[in-house]
Amino acid sequence: MPRIPAALFGLTLATLLQAQSPFAAAPPAPSPVPVLKDYPDTPAGKLLRDIKEHAEVVARVEYLADVIGPRLTGSDQLRQAQAWAKAEMTRLGAVNVHEEAYDFGLAWTRxxxxxxxxxxxxxxxxxxxxxxxxxxxxxxxxxxxxxxxxxxxxxxxxxxxxxxxxxxxxxxxxxxxxxxxxxxxxxxxxxxxxxxxxxxxxxxxxxxxxxxxxxxxxxxxxxxxxxxxxxxxxxxxxxxxxxxxxxxxxxxxxxxxxxxxxxxGSCSAKPVQATNVVGEIPGRELPGEVVIVGGHLDSWDLGTGATDNATGSSVALEVLRAFQATGLKPRRTLRVILWSGEEQGLLGSRAYVEAHKDAMDAIQAVLVDDMGTGMVKGFTLQGRENCRGLMAQAIAPLNDLGVKELSLRTMNSTDHAPFDRAGVPAFAAIQEPVDYFLGTHHSQMDYADHLVPDQLVQGAQAMAVTAWELAEMPARLPHGRLPTQPVAGAINPQGRP
Ligand SMILES: [Zn+2]
Structure with a gap:
């Protein structure tokens, strides 16, 4: 994740730079990823097995981070990553692959x-x-x-x-x-x-x-x-x-x-536009209803943006790969969106919500992975208690893989948040922190060296199966705006990914 949460906009820059939790000791070892003994003969089981045996998610993160490098919004590197992502989406069977532009402002080069x-x-x-x-x-x-x-x-x-x-x-x-x-x-x-x-x-x-x-x-x-x-x-x-x-x-x-x-460093002479990359697998029965899976392709530039958020972007692409490889066609449309401008205030996802504000009802749910390499343990319900039952069904095939938590906590610091504010059930993955908030997040440590492959592969399994189940289920998740939720028990000390 990344970016300044709205709640922090009231602070001065100096306070912001101090608002992180300094680490006094090395981060604890991550919880081990549970090992599944067998895979049921169900669509979820097929996705779990295929991703475990054939995942390309680590290779994708390494390509984005090592070969392309940091991806500030407005930079040539981000443009390069977006061109690569579009080609990957097409290769992985997505259709309607395109970019959607919005006004960004000045670009900046270090x-x-x-x-x-x-x-x-x-x-x-x-x-x-x-x-x-x-x-x-x-x-x-x-x-x-x-x-x-x-x-x-x-x-x-x-x-x-x-x-x-x-x-x-x-x-x-x-x-x-x-x-x-x-x-x-x-x-x-x-x-x-x-x-x-x-x-x-x-x-x-x-x-x-x-x-x-x-x-x-x-x-x-x-x-x-x-x-x-x-x-x-x-x-x-x-x-x-x-x-x-x-x-x-x-x-x-x-x-x-x-x-x-x-x-x-210097700014560009003129304001530039930025884009989000979009691709989808049309629903076989309800193509007008959509499950969105996303991450942000942009990053900060002290490291190479490996864990923030080449990981989430690559996980979203892995969901496409797994659907293609298993031949599974979802009942509702699966749409993958790789946002930009996330680090400057969720600009890409805000622009997307604004541009599609009349189509928010058609979204079954939005899932975002933006907490680094760590395995997925559940999702933030953003206060939506009325979504708990259906979300519990969606993650049921993942319980043995450690995906159990449905927290009422609200996280405002990544790209699901603008959808949540527009009344759409939109959830962030709760992930094993590994060394994210104590190390790689926004720092010069954010290199692919810090990937933990089995954790990352589990994250791809979790996102793919949850998206599949949400696309398949007969019921629709209840929509509606909630009164603003306090950031109770925020997921990270900064209140932001
Ligand atoms: Zn991020």
Missing amino acids: GVDSARLLTHNGIRFRVDQLPWTPGTRGSVQGELILVDARNLEELRAFKGQLKGRILLRTNPDDKRPPLPRRGGGLETYQAEQAAMTQFLLDEGALATLSMSGRKNGLSFTTGGAGRDPKKPALPAAYAPQEPYKMLVRLLARKEPVKLELSLG
């Missing part, structure tokens, strides 16, 4: 980033530019200042002190009580962020540096703002905790700390 102190013997350390911020056009040199202002009012206290300075925007020793939650939603938040950036520009600040939310040298990227060319923008980067805290300690010594910072 360059080479570097940082070294001009004081203190020229110590160098890792920095990563915050995507969609402007580069430094060469390098900037400035004295550091800790500016832990959390809103415009607090920032104004620094008036007159920021000219020619590079700002440390995270205070790792912050003991202040959190600011009261303010109303107004996303627009108010974005307006304040823009006003704060404009203030920094007016004051002559050179760049900002924030602290990664992950320990042990990990960078962690996020953020979705900045695609609007009319918004004010300042070069910004983040550093892993260890060097960042060194800078804070040096400042605490009350001696000048001067930094040379070079950030090579």
Whole structure:
């Protein structure tokens, strides 16, 4: 998963970068995948056996991650991945394979980033530019200042002190009580962020540096703002905790700390469109009713987006492969959608829901796999207690494979969420975390090295059988918008995939 959940839009960037749970120890070993002794002579049994014996899901993740690499929305690499995905869908028997475009905004390309102190013997350390911020056009040199202002009012206290300075925007020793939650939603938040950036520009600040939310040298990227060319923008980067805290300690010594910072990223000259890739197997009896299985093909770019979310995208393609290989034709249409713009705020799935808002009733269910390589243990019901009975039927053939959990929890942080808000039964897979939230998620660790093949293959089995059963069952899952559910017992500490 990836992206900023709506619930987090009320936080400042500095808070966001800190909002992750730092890991104090290695993640626990994943639960073992149950081994099935035999496969029943049923469609579910056929799918389970075929995927166990012939899965291509690991090879697909490796192709996306190793050969194509990171896939920022708007990048050539994502375009390449989408062309490959369309060819794969066609090869795997899908029809009506096409892309659906939506307006994305500016594209952004990472360059080479570097940082070294001009004081203190020229110590160098890792920095990563915050995507969609402007580069430094060469390098900037400035004295550091800790500016832990959390809103415009607090920032104004620094008036007159920021000219020619590079700002440390995270205070790792912050003991202040959190600011009261303010109303107004996303627009108010974005307006304040823009006003704060404009203030920094007016004051002559050179760049900002924030602290990664992950320990042990990990960078962690996020953020979705900045695609609007009319918004004010300042070069910004983040550093892993260890060097960042060194800078804070040096400042605490009350001696000048001067930094040379070079950030090579840049935005495109003009806004671009992005697309979702769609393909389907038409239903044999009810072609107008649809079960959607999806993942997001886009990724962040510090690693190669192997577990976020080449895994879910490849699992969705594996569902097509298994249907083709077994010759099973679903009663309702199976539609696979590989979204883009997920990491910038579920932009692809939101655009899809908006473009097809008159067709939401035709969707039986939406299933999304976006928590990395871990096996599927169940699905979030998003508060839809009235779907529990039918979902329990859908996963019954998977119970012995460890797929049992139907949680009322709501997860808002991946591409099923816009469908859920539109009243469609739309569920995220609950997966074994492996090292996702403590390691690979949005970090420079996100390489195919972290795949656990038997876990990933189980995930493909779970998605294929659940989709099949939902496509076959006589009943329709109840639709309807629910009152907004609290994010109770969120699936991950960040509330986001
Ligand atoms: Zn993701």
